[in-house]
Structure formats: structure tokens, C-alpha cells
Amino acid sequence: MTQFFFNQRPHLVNDVIEGTIISSPWNNLVRLESDPAIRVVVRRDLNRSNVAVISGGGSGHEPAHVGFIGKGMLTAAVCGDLFASPSVDAVLTAIQAVTGDAGCLLIVKNYTGDRLNFGLAAEKARRLGYNVEMLIVGDDISLPDNKHPRGIAGTILVHKVAGYFAKRGYNLATVLREAQYAANNTVSLGVAISSCHLPQETENAPRHHPNQSELGMGIHGEPGASVIDTQNSAQIVRLMADKLLSALPETGRLAVMVNNLGGVSVAEMAIITRELARSPLHKRIDWLIGPASLVTALDMKGFSLTAMVLEESIEKALLSGVETSSWQTPVPPREITIMPSSLQSARVEFQPSENALVAGIVEQITRTLSDLEMDLNALDAKVGDGDTGSTFAAGAREIAGLLHRQQLPLDHLATLFALIGERLTVVMGGSSGVLMSIFFTAAGQKLEQGASVAEALNTGLAQMKYYGGADEGDRTMIDALQPALTSLLAQPQDLHAAFSAAQNGAERTCQSSKANAGRASYLSSESLLGNMDPGAHAVAMVFKALAESHNA
Numbered sequence: 001m002t003q004f005f006f007n008q009r010p011h012l013v014n015d016v017i018e019g020t021i022i023s024s025p026w027n028n029l030v031r032l033e034s035d036p037a038i039r040v041v042v043r044r045d046l047n048r049s050n051v052a053v054i055s056g057g058g059s060g061h062e063p064a065h066v067g068f069i070g071k072g073m074l075t076a077a078v079c080g081d082l083f084a085s086p087s088v089d090a091v092l093t094a095i096q097a098v099t100g101d102a103g104c105l106l107i108v109k110n111y112t113g114d115r116l117n118f119g120l121a122a123e124k125a126r127r128l129g130y131n132v133e134m135l136i137v138g139d140d141i142s143l144p145d146n147k148h149p150r151g152i153a154g155t156i157l158v159h160k161v162a163g164y165f166a167k168r169g170y171n172l173a174t175v176l177r178e179a180q181y182a183a184n185n186t187v188s189l190g191v192a193i194s195s196c197h198l199p200q201e202t203e204n205a206p207r208h209h210p211n212q213s214e215l216g217m218g219i220h221g222e223p224g225a226s227v228i229d230t231q232n233s234a235q236i237v238r239l240m241a242d243k244l245l246s247a248l249p250e251t252g253r254l255a256v257m258v259n260n261l262g263g264v265s266v267a268e269m270a271i272i273t274r275e276l277a278r279s280p281l282h283k284r285i286d287w288l289i290g291p292a293s294l295v296t297a298l299d300m301k302g303f304s305l306t307a308m309v310l311e312e313s314i315e316k317a318l319l320s321g322v323e324t325s326s327w328q329t330p331v332p333p334r335e336i337t338i339m340p341s342s343l344q345s346a347r348v349e350f351q352p353s354e355n356a357l358v359a360g361i362v363e364q365i366t367r368t369l370s371d372l373e374m375d376l377n378a379l380d381a382k383v384g385d386g387d388t389g390s391t392f393a394a395g396a397r398e399i400a401g402l403l404h405r406q407q408l409p410l411d412h413l414a415t416l417f418a419l420i421g422e423r424l425t426v427v428m429g430g431s432s433g434v435l436m437s438i439f440f441t442a443a444g445q446k447l448e449q450g451a452s453v454a455e456a457l458n459t460g461l462a463q464m465k466y467y468g469g470a471d472e473g474d475r476t477m478i479d480a481l482q483p484a485l486t487s488l489l490a491q492p493q494d495l496h497a498a499f500s501a502a503q504n505g506a507e508r509t510c511q512s513s514k515a516n517a518g519r520a521s522y523l524s525s526e527s528l529l530g531n532m533d534p535g536a537h538a539v540a541m542v543f544k545a546l547a548e549s550h551n552a
Helices: 009-022 088-098 112-127 155-167 172-184 233-247 266-276 312-319 356-371 373-383 388-404 413-427 430-448 453-468 478-490 495-511 534-551
Strands: 029-031 040-043 052-059 076-082 104-109 132-137 186-194 213-215 226-228 254-260 285-292 301-309
Touching (some): 088 104, 088 112, 132 155, 132 172, 155 172, 155 312, 186 233, 233 266, 266 285, 356 388, 356 534, 388 413, 388 430, 388 534, 413 430, 430 453, 453 478, 495 534
Antiparallel strands (some): 213 226
8 A cells, every 4th residue: 555645656757747847936947858768857948158057866855856946046957766866868868958058067966876877978968069067965974984975955055056156157167166165065964763655556664763763864765874762853953963063164154954854744843943943053053944845755754954164155155046946045043032911811800799699590500510410421422422511510510619619709790701701711621611601701791781691691692603603403502502592582581481492402403413513513314313412401401400490
């Protein structure tokens, strides 16, 4: 079973190229007409009087390299198959297509296939009369004793420097010299929690070490240089920063690029960037590039850090504008600032007060909901997650506790409603607490404006419906609450009529085979039919208790 969205494996790279061209923000990419096995993307607006800058390599590193074609960076990119160098003929075709009298610079990552194929193409092009130079980038520092360090994400910064000088009309020798300086002063280090999936028909499990990370990752899913016993972001970034600093000159300002190897979430990349700002590398960073996916390894769960030593012309090159889809504009590392706030407290201010009638009503409602806990949970277990009773009971016990400790403003209904709304959102979990808080908060505001209790409760219901999105008939507590409050508005003293309306509404939920709100909306009609909505039942039982108490 594959882990990729794709059509046919042989067409995968072509499909990637076409999708990239279709979405190009500058509309400046075209695919070179050639043999179907040759995949070359070039600038539509190329200027043959300038040095051409060509790069490429295996695919699977998107957006590299096609995402960096455009004014100010690459002139063309040669795309091989996944993790495989393009052919000599493909590279030679690209050279011939875009190179004028000013010549061209090939920028190649230090892998054997790329060196050989691009190198032979360069030799053939020279025999045909083209002025060609080749620069090999080896920015990886994970294996310091290796005489052929790999070219990884830092190659993109070399593209940027070469493209800057080529765009300004400098000759090939100057473009090469500046790009070589950039390459010589660029170091990178990668890390990953797991390697990548390969797009194929059968499942291939990425290499993974629980609670460990591989340090010194390349960009082809190969093993890292070492395994470290942590996945802690702060520890990993600190370790990487120390290794980068040991490979850099002791002085010099830096540009640092934070590169997603393909499978790290946006949230994790933000955390990594935060840790970079707390690392020993931070005090030398003038410009930050990313975090972003720049040179990936398909969906590898990892990232790399690249540091480039700045020099005046190199800094200008990095900061210059380009017309490419994937280059990230460098920014100075931002300080975290705090905006002073003088916000008014939203807490309800009140003085406890007595009112025997109101106290009796509060006592009746809270006792009823507490006593219903098990029954409501049982009802909810048939259509939900079985916690409606506990949720309502938690709110009821909180208000009952305040009542018994004489900490309610019983003689000021508007403030009482506001306070109930405040407490319910704290102690009642999930959406039920918020909905009931909206109900009482809105009702309290209406009371403050001089409305009757019935008018205020109906206003609370209206706001609950507005924010919650449910209405009568959607198989929620509103099926009982709305008819009861409508009845109360018409006959404020007739609690029996209100209970009857609530009970009828609750019973209608038994005949409903479709819920349009809440968790029950995900259930089949067979699961719902014949089962009363627990919220509607709770409302009906509250009105029953109030009606019986009123008679007594």
C-alpha cells in the first residue's frame, strides 16, 4: 500500500513538473521540447546575453530545483528521476538551450552521479564551443573526514548568489568566483526522526528509531552519520548549532537557513526556529531564511540548518529580489515583544444577597440535574459518549455549592445569571458548558435592560441557537427548551404548560432519526430512532420539577 498520492510511477516526475508550472506565480516557467526522457524546465524570459545558471539533479527534493528558476536565480533546471541524476544528454540539452556567448555555470551537489553526468555534459558542451564552468557544492559537515562532503540544502544559497551576479551582467569568471566563495563559506547539517517513504505500489516503512534521532542526514533517505538518544527540539538544535559553529570561522556574521526535509509540520518548524533563537548560533545571525521546505527528501521527518558567512557582496546577493516561486525572503531574527494591556476584567463583580424565592428555584434546578446524572449518562451512551449527565451535574453542583455557601447575588437576577454563565463555562466540559454560559450570559444582559424573566430567557435561547448552530428539530436540548420558553413567554405563570411543551418536545426526539448537531449527527438513523435526546430530557425534567414545586 502506497503512502503517496500519485497516478503512475513512471509519470510521477513529469506530473510534478507540470503541477509546478501550472501554479507558477510569475508565469515564467516552460518545459523544454525534447525527448520525453529529458526533463528540462527553463525561464520563459531568459536573457542569453547574461551568464546562464543551470542546476538540477534527482527529483524528490521539491521545490528544488524547479522552484528556484526565475529572474535572479536559476536559468534552467535538469530533472532526473527520483533520487537519480539526470542523464548526460539531458544536461547537455539544457546547456545548449539556454547558453549564449556569456557562457553558463553548472551548480551541482556533490554526489557521484551528478558530478559525472554534469561533468561529462560540460566537457561535451565545451567541445561544441560553449563556455561552461561547473561548481560542486559540498556543504554537509556531518562527516568531517570525508573528502567529498555531500551537497545538501546550502546549494540553494549558492544558486542565489550565482543568480544575483548573472542577472547583473557579470562575466562567467566573476559569477563562478562569487558562487565559489559562497559555497566555500556555507555549512549545513541535517537531522531526522525517520527516513522517507518512496512512492511505489508496495509499502516501504521508513527507518525509525523510537525516542532517537539520526544526526547528519542527507537528502536521499540514507542513514545519518550517528544516532542520538533524544527527540527533544532544544537539545537537538543546541547540538546542531554547536557543530555548525565548530565548522565556521570564529568571527563573521551569518545568514542561517532553516529547511524542512519534507515531513515536519509547520508547528514543529516554528518550534525549531524558536530553539535556534536560543542557541549559541543566534548571536551571530543577521538574516534568517525560512523555516520552509527548500530542499526536501520527499517526506522525510527531519530538518536541516545551513549557515553562510556573510560578506558585503554575498549579503547583497541574498537580499536581492527574485522572481521564483520558492525562494524565502531573508528577515532579521525578530525579537519577541509584549504589547502592554489594560483590558477590563471580564469577571462578574457582585455582592452576595438573599432572596428566598430565587434560592428555592436554584435549589430545585440544581438538585434535579444532580439526581439525573446516571439516567442522562445512560441515555447519552446510546447516542453519544455517555457524559451528558456528568456534565450537567458538574454545573449544577458548582452553583449549588455557591448557593449553600451564600455566595450568590440572589436578589439581583441579572447579576445572578451573569455569574452562573461565568461559572458554567469553567466547570462544565465541552460545548455544553459554553452553550449554557451563552444562554445565561445573554439572558442576564437582557434582564439588565429591563426585560422580564421570560423575555430574557428567550433572548438567551436565541443567542444559544445563533452561536451553536442548532434549532428546534435538530435533536438537541433546544427541542424541549424552545417550546417551553415559548409557552412561558405567552403564559409566564403557567409552569405546567411550559413543562407539557418541554415534555412533548423531548418525546419528539425519540421519533427523530436524524440529528443535525452535536456528536449524534455522526450516527446512523438506526442508532437514534427510539432514543430520547438526553439534553432535551434534562430540560423537560427541570420544568417538571419547577411545576411541581410551584403547586406545592
